[in-house]
Amino acid sequence: MYRQASRLLIRALGGGRPVGRAFSTDAPAVPVEDSTFVEAWKKVAPNLEPPKTPLSFMKPRPPTPSSIPSKLTVNFVLPYQSEISNKEVDMIIVPATTGQMGVLPGHVATIAELKPGVLSVHDGNEVTKYFVSSGFAFIHANSITDVVAVEAVPVDHIDPSLVQKGLADFTQKLSSAATDLEKAEAQIGVDVHSALNAALSG
Protein backbone atom coordinates (compact mmCIF):
# COMPACT_ATOMS: atom_id res chain seq x y z
CA MET A 1 0.00 0.00 0.00
CA TYR A 2 2.77 2.41 0.92
CA ARG A 3 4.59 1.58 -2.25
CA GLN A 4 1.89 3.34 -4.24
CA ALA A 5 1.53 6.21 -1.80
CA SER A 6 4.05 8.57 -3.31
CA ARG A 7 2.75 7.96 -6.81
CA LEU A 8 -0.83 8.62 -5.71
CA LEU A 9 0.19 11.75 -3.82
CA ILE A 10 2.01 13.09 -6.83
CA ARG A 11 -0.97 12.39 -9.05
CA ALA A 12 -3.19 14.31 -6.64
CA LEU A 13 -0.80 17.27 -6.62
CA GLY A 14 -0.13 17.22 -10.34
CA GLY A 15 -3.81 17.01 -11.31
CA GLY A 16 -4.72 20.14 -9.38
CA ARG A 17 -2.07 22.25 -10.99
CA PRO A 18 -3.48 24.96 -13.31
CA VAL A 19 -2.35 24.35 -16.85
CA GLY A 20 -2.17 26.55 -19.87
CA ARG A 21 -0.76 29.85 -18.60
CA ALA A 22 1.87 31.09 -20.96
CA PHE A 23 3.92 32.67 -18.21
CA SER A 24 7.30 32.32 -19.73
CA THR A 25 9.33 30.71 -16.95
CA ASP A 26 13.03 30.71 -16.50
CA ALA A 27 13.16 26.95 -16.74
CA PRO A 28 15.74 25.39 -19.02
CA ALA A 29 14.67 24.62 -22.55
CA VAL A 30 14.28 20.90 -21.82
CA PRO A 31 12.47 19.53 -18.76
CA VAL A 32 15.16 18.16 -16.51
CA GLU A 33 14.96 15.42 -14.00
CA ASP A 34 17.46 15.88 -11.29
CA SER A 35 19.50 12.75 -11.94
CA THR A 36 21.70 12.94 -8.84
CA PHE A 37 18.56 13.18 -6.71
CA VAL A 38 16.97 10.22 -8.46
CA GLU A 39 20.07 8.10 -7.96
CA ALA A 40 20.40 9.01 -4.31
CA TRP A 41 16.73 8.21 -3.80
CA LYS A 42 17.07 4.83 -5.44
CA LYS A 43 19.90 3.94 -3.12
CA VAL A 44 17.88 4.80 -0.05
CA ALA A 45 14.43 3.65 -1.10
CA PRO A 46 14.74 1.38 -4.10
CA ASN A 47 11.13 0.24 -3.98
CA LEU A 48 9.52 3.68 -3.97
CA GLU A 49 9.29 5.85 -7.03
CA PRO A 50 11.27 9.04 -6.59
CA PRO A 51 9.03 12.06 -6.12
CA LYS A 52 9.11 14.68 -8.80
CA THR A 53 11.13 17.77 -7.96
CA PRO A 54 9.85 21.26 -8.71
CA LEU A 55 12.17 21.36 -11.71
CA SER A 56 10.25 18.65 -13.50
CA PHE A 57 6.92 20.37 -12.87
CA MET A 58 8.04 23.57 -14.47
CA LYS A 59 7.17 23.93 -18.11
CA PRO A 60 10.28 24.29 -20.24
CA ARG A 61 11.05 27.78 -21.43
CA PRO A 62 9.33 28.30 -24.76
CA PRO A 63 11.94 28.63 -27.49
CA THR A 64 12.60 32.04 -28.95
CA PRO A 65 10.88 31.96 -32.32
CA SER A 66 13.18 32.48 -35.27
CA SER A 67 10.88 35.04 -36.91
CA ILE A 68 9.29 37.92 -35.04
CA PRO A 69 5.76 37.02 -33.94
CA SER A 70 2.99 39.24 -35.15
CA LYS A 71 1.34 39.88 -31.80
CA LEU A 72 2.53 40.56 -28.29
CA THR A 73 1.22 38.32 -25.50
CA VAL A 74 0.57 40.30 -22.36
CA ASN A 75 0.07 39.21 -18.77
CA PHE A 76 -0.77 42.03 -16.40
CA VAL A 77 -1.12 40.98 -12.78
CA LEU A 78 -1.83 42.63 -9.47
CA PRO A 79 -1.43 41.05 -6.06
CA TYR A 80 -5.16 40.54 -5.73
CA GLN A 81 -6.22 39.76 -9.28
CA SER A 82 -5.03 39.13 -12.80
CA GLU A 83 -6.03 42.05 -15.01
CA ILE A 84 -4.90 40.66 -18.35
CA SER A 85 -3.97 37.07 -18.87
CA ASN A 86 -2.45 35.79 -22.10
CA LYS A 87 -3.97 38.48 -24.26
CA GLU A 88 -2.56 38.96 -27.74
CA VAL A 89 -2.20 42.63 -28.54
CA ASP A 90 -0.35 44.82 -30.99
CA MET A 91 1.55 47.03 -28.58
CA ILE A 92 1.68 48.20 -25.00
CA ILE A 93 3.20 51.36 -23.63
CA VAL A 94 4.61 51.03 -20.13
CA PRO A 95 5.59 53.92 -17.86
CA ALA A 96 9.19 52.94 -17.19
CA THR A 97 11.42 55.03 -14.94
CA THR A 98 13.37 55.91 -18.06
CA GLY A 99 10.24 57.23 -19.77
CA GLN A 100 7.23 55.90 -21.65
CA MET A 101 8.42 52.73 -23.31
CA GLY A 102 6.56 51.20 -26.23
CA VAL A 103 6.75 47.43 -26.50
CA LEU A 104 6.13 45.83 -29.88
CA PRO A 105 6.37 42.16 -30.81
CA GLY A 106 10.02 41.28 -31.21
CA HIS A 107 11.17 43.71 -28.52
CA VAL A 108 14.52 42.87 -27.01
CA ALA A 109 14.29 41.09 -23.66
CA THR A 110 14.13 43.79 -21.00
CA ILE A 111 13.35 44.26 -17.36
CA ALA A 112 11.94 47.70 -16.70
CA GLU A 113 11.12 49.25 -13.35
CA LEU A 114 7.91 51.23 -13.62
CA LYS A 115 7.17 54.63 -12.19
CA PRO A 116 3.65 55.83 -11.37
CA GLY A 117 2.05 56.42 -14.75
CA VAL A 118 -0.27 55.19 -17.43
CA LEU A 119 -0.01 51.75 -19.00
CA SER A 120 -1.83 51.60 -22.31
CA VAL A 121 -2.70 48.43 -24.17
CA HIS A 122 -3.23 48.83 -27.91
CA ASP A 123 -5.10 46.18 -29.81
CA GLY A 124 -6.22 47.17 -33.29
CA ASN A 125 -8.08 50.40 -32.78
CA GLU A 126 -8.95 49.96 -29.15
CA VAL A 127 -6.77 51.35 -26.39
CA THR A 128 -7.20 50.42 -22.73
CA LYS A 129 -5.46 52.62 -20.20
CA TYR A 130 -4.59 51.80 -16.61
CA PHE A 131 -2.89 53.99 -14.07
CA VAL A 132 -0.15 51.92 -12.47
CA SER A 133 1.25 52.83 -9.05
CA SER A 134 4.66 51.19 -9.55
CA GLY A 135 5.95 47.77 -10.47
CA PHE A 136 7.99 45.99 -13.08
CA ALA A 137 7.64 44.94 -16.68
CA PHE A 138 9.45 41.84 -17.89
CA ILE A 139 9.71 41.51 -21.63
CA HIS A 140 10.90 38.10 -22.69
CA ALA A 141 12.68 37.20 -25.88
CA ASN A 142 9.66 35.33 -27.21
CA SER A 143 7.43 38.45 -27.10
CA ILE A 144 5.61 37.54 -23.92
CA THR A 145 5.41 40.49 -21.57
CA ASP A 146 4.63 40.21 -17.88
CA VAL A 147 3.70 43.41 -16.11
CA VAL A 148 3.36 43.29 -12.35
CA ALA A 149 2.07 46.17 -10.29
CA VAL A 150 0.87 46.66 -6.76
CA GLU A 151 -2.09 48.80 -7.72
CA ALA A 152 -3.57 49.59 -11.12
CA VAL A 153 -6.83 51.37 -11.84
CA PRO A 154 -8.58 52.33 -15.06
CA VAL A 155 -8.02 56.04 -15.55
CA ASP A 156 -11.69 56.87 -15.18
CA HIS A 157 -11.74 55.54 -11.61
CA ILE A 158 -9.58 58.46 -10.50
CA ASP A 159 -11.16 61.45 -8.75
CA PRO A 160 -9.66 64.73 -10.06
CA SER A 161 -10.52 66.81 -7.00
CA LEU A 162 -8.74 64.37 -4.67
CA VAL A 163 -5.72 64.45 -6.95
CA GLN A 164 -5.52 68.26 -6.88
CA LYS A 165 -5.92 68.30 -3.13
CA GLY A 166 -3.24 65.65 -2.70
CA LEU A 167 -0.87 67.50 -4.97
CA ALA A 168 -1.31 70.73 -3.02
CA ASP A 169 -0.88 68.90 0.30
CA PHE A 170 2.31 67.17 -0.68
CA THR A 171 3.84 70.20 -2.35
CA GLN A 172 3.32 71.99 0.91
CA LYS A 173 4.76 69.07 2.90
CA LEU A 174 7.77 69.00 0.63
CA SER A 175 8.65 72.59 1.41
CA SER A 176 8.20 72.09 5.14
CA ALA A 177 9.86 68.67 5.42
CA ALA A 178 12.75 68.35 7.84
CA THR A 179 14.33 64.88 7.81
CA ASP A 180 15.46 63.02 4.69
CA LEU A 181 12.71 60.48 5.15
CA GLU A 182 9.98 63.11 5.33
CA LYS A 183 11.41 64.78 2.24
CA ALA A 184 11.41 61.47 0.41
CA GLU A 185 7.83 60.72 1.38
CA ALA A 186 6.68 64.17 0.34
CA GLN A 187 8.57 63.84 -2.94
CA ILE A 188 6.89 60.50 -3.59
CA GLY A 189 3.52 62.14 -2.90
CA VAL A 190 4.27 64.94 -5.34
CA ASP A 191 5.45 62.48 -8.01
CA VAL A 192 2.44 60.20 -7.70
CA HIS A 193 -0.08 63.04 -7.70
CA SER A 194 1.59 64.78 -10.64
CA ALA A 195 1.49 61.53 -12.56
CA LEU A 196 -2.19 61.09 -11.67
CA ASN A 197 -2.82 64.64 -12.87
CA ALA A 198 -1.04 64.01 -16.12
CA ALA A 199 -2.98 60.79 -16.58
CA LEU A 200 -6.27 62.57 -16.14
CA SER A 201 -5.46 65.30 -18.62
CA GLY A 202 -3.49 63.21 -21.14
Next chain:
Amino acid sequence: MASAAAGSSAAVPFWRAAGMTYITYSNICASLVRSCLKEPYKSEAASREKVHFAISKWADGKPEKPTVRSDSPEE
Protein backbone atom coordinates in the same frame (compact mmCIF):
# COMPACT_ATOMS: atom_id res chain seq x y z
CA MET B 1 22.90 47.46 -0.05
CA ALA B 2 21.85 50.90 1.25
CA SER B 3 25.36 52.00 2.16
CA ALA B 4 26.46 55.66 2.20
CA ALA B 5 24.94 56.80 -1.05
CA ALA B 6 27.65 59.30 -1.87
CA GLY B 7 30.29 56.59 -1.94
CA SER B 8 28.62 54.28 -4.48
CA SER B 9 28.92 54.90 -8.18
CA ALA B 10 25.35 53.90 -9.07
CA ALA B 11 22.76 56.66 -9.29
CA VAL B 12 20.40 55.71 -6.51
CA PRO B 13 16.80 56.86 -6.59
CA PHE B 14 15.98 59.57 -4.04
CA TRP B 15 13.95 57.24 -1.83
CA ARG B 16 16.78 54.79 -1.48
CA ALA B 17 19.16 57.61 -0.69
CA ALA B 18 16.79 58.55 2.13
CA GLY B 19 16.96 55.02 3.53
CA MET B 20 13.68 53.67 2.18
CA THR B 21 13.44 50.23 0.59
CA TYR B 22 11.71 49.55 -2.72
CA ILE B 23 8.85 47.74 -1.02
CA THR B 24 8.14 50.70 1.25
CA TYR B 25 8.24 53.04 -1.75
CA SER B 26 5.95 50.80 -3.77
CA ASN B 27 3.45 50.44 -0.94
CA ILE B 28 3.37 54.18 -0.34
CA CYS B 29 2.72 54.78 -4.06
CA ALA B 30 -0.07 52.21 -4.04
CA SER B 31 -1.78 53.67 -0.98
CA LEU B 32 -1.58 57.18 -2.44
CA VAL B 33 -3.20 55.97 -5.65
CA ARG B 34 -5.90 54.20 -3.65
CA SER B 35 -6.65 57.39 -1.75
CA CYS B 36 -7.36 59.21 -5.03
CA LEU B 37 -10.07 56.91 -6.27
CA LYS B 38 -13.72 57.73 -6.86
CA GLU B 39 -16.16 56.54 -4.30
CA PRO B 40 -17.33 52.98 -4.88
CA TYR B 41 -13.81 51.94 -5.88
CA LYS B 42 -12.26 53.67 -2.94
CA SER B 43 -14.14 51.63 -0.37
CA GLU B 44 -13.32 48.40 -2.19
CA ALA B 45 -9.70 49.41 -2.22
CA ALA B 46 -9.72 50.21 1.48
CA SER B 47 -10.08 46.51 2.24
CA ARG B 48 -6.80 45.90 0.38
CA GLU B 49 -4.93 48.18 2.72
CA LYS B 50 -5.62 46.20 5.83
CA VAL B 51 -2.76 44.23 7.31
CA HIS B 52 -2.99 41.74 10.09
CA PHE B 53 0.04 40.22 11.68
CA ALA B 54 1.45 39.06 14.99
CA ILE B 55 4.89 40.06 16.26
CA SER B 56 6.83 38.19 18.90
CA LYS B 57 9.96 39.69 20.35
CA TRP B 58 12.56 37.20 21.47
CA ALA B 59 14.46 37.54 24.74
CA ASP B 60 16.98 35.05 26.11
CA GLY B 61 16.23 32.60 23.35
CA LYS B 62 12.52 32.42 24.17
CA PRO B 63 9.67 34.17 22.44
CA GLU B 64 7.70 36.62 24.54
CA LYS B 65 3.95 37.02 24.27
CA PRO B 66 3.08 37.93 20.69
CA THR B 67 1.35 41.22 19.95
CA VAL B 68 -1.26 41.05 17.24
CA ARG B 69 -1.49 44.09 15.01
CA SER B 70 -4.35 44.82 12.73
CA ASP B 71 -3.70 48.00 10.89
CA SER B 72 -6.33 49.70 8.85
CA PRO B 73 -5.37 52.57 6.53
CA GLU B 74 -6.21 55.30 9.04
CA GLU B 75 -3.36 54.00 11.17
